[in-house]
Amino acid sequence: MFFAPDRRTCPVRAGKEWLELLQAHGHSTGPLFVSFRRAQRLSTRRLNTDSLNLLVQHYLGRKFTAHSLRASFVTIAKLKGVDDSKIMNQTKHKTTAMIRRYTRIDNVRQPNAAQENGL
The missing domain is CATH 1.10.287 (Helix Hairpins)
Structure with a gap:
């Protein structure tokens, strides 16, 4: 921990x-x-999931859902260069194809503002 x-x-x-x-x-x-x-x-x-989505939208905006939090975790982990097997261990995804699907940017190695901000 x-x-x-x-x-x-x-x-x-x-x-x-x-x-x-x-x-x-x-x-x-x-x-x-x-x-x-x-x-x-x-x-x-x-x-329940509907209530959780309402909470996420209340704090983050209407375009986000609880699922967005999971996708954000995967994307940030990829930006930091975390190995897919470690991400899969955390998220319980079964395949690297799902990790690629959850990654919300095309090229996670490209320099971007998130990296500059230490995210």
């Missing part, structure tokens, strides 16, 4: 904090991602 340098964007820290929140509200088993009831109380209902 590794931690991202920036606490605000670290998925490991976010996951740990979410688990602590669930446990503080009596959720020791069941789905990891649950919906909220009125008054922002946690429910025991699994967060």
Whole structure:
């Protein structure tokens, strides 16, 4: 397990904090991602894909979906030169053809702004 340098964007820290929140509200088993009831109380209902897409669109805009997050992960990993087998281990894709399909730019080796920004 590794931690991202920036606490605000670290998925490991976010996951740990979410688990602590669930446990503080009596959720020791069941789905990891649950919906909220009125008054922002946690429910025991699994967060469905439609709700997840609405959350992504709320924070990132209408053109994005939860699927966009996965494609972005693959694209950024390719930009950083990560080997396909390591990406596949993370995303659980079965073939490199799927990795190529998820990569959102034509030539991931070309110099671009993302590389310049350290992404």
